[in-house]
Amino acid sequence: MADATISDGAGAGRLVNPAIRNLIRDGKVSQIQSVLQTGSAAGMITMESSLKALCDRGLITYEGALGAALDPRELARLMGRSWNGPLRWPWRR
Numbered sequence: 001m002a003d004a005t006i007s008d009g010a011g012a013g014r015l016v017n018p019a020i021r022n023l024i025r026d027g028k029v030s031q032i033q034s035v036l037q038t039g040s041a042a043g044m045i046t047m048e049s050s051l052k053a054l055c056d057r058g059l060i061t062y063e064g065a066l067g068a069a070l071d072p073r074e075l076a077r078l079m080g081r082s083w084n085g086p087l088r089w090p091w092r093r
Contacts, residue, residue, distance in 0.1 A: 017042060033071075048075040055079065 017039065023031050036044045051065040052075065060068075062079060069075040076083035 017044060020044075046074070047071075048078055051075055052078045 017035075019035050019039070020032060023029060023035065033046065036046045047068070047070045051060070051069055054060045055062055055065050062081070065075060065079075066072050072085060073083045
């Protein structure tokens with residue numbers, strides 16, 4: 001799971017969805033990815049979906065996206081590519 005704070009220009013910090021906040025509070029972090037995948041109407045997006053959009057716009061390379069992905073297998077699936085590597089990068093826990 002990644003969390004980034006990006007200023008909206010009005011001084012607001014992190015935007016936290018109540019459903020995500022409850023999952024974190026209840027220690028159910030394994031369910032967060034599923035909520036993100038189904039929460040696009042609320043503006044939620046997975047890291048892999050964001051990386052795909054950046055690749056599609058030519059702003060980053062596929063290899064760079066793989067290096068930043070939390071789930072490289074999911075990124076490969078979204079990009080229409082095969083993935084034979086590890087399910088998660090060894091340095092990501």
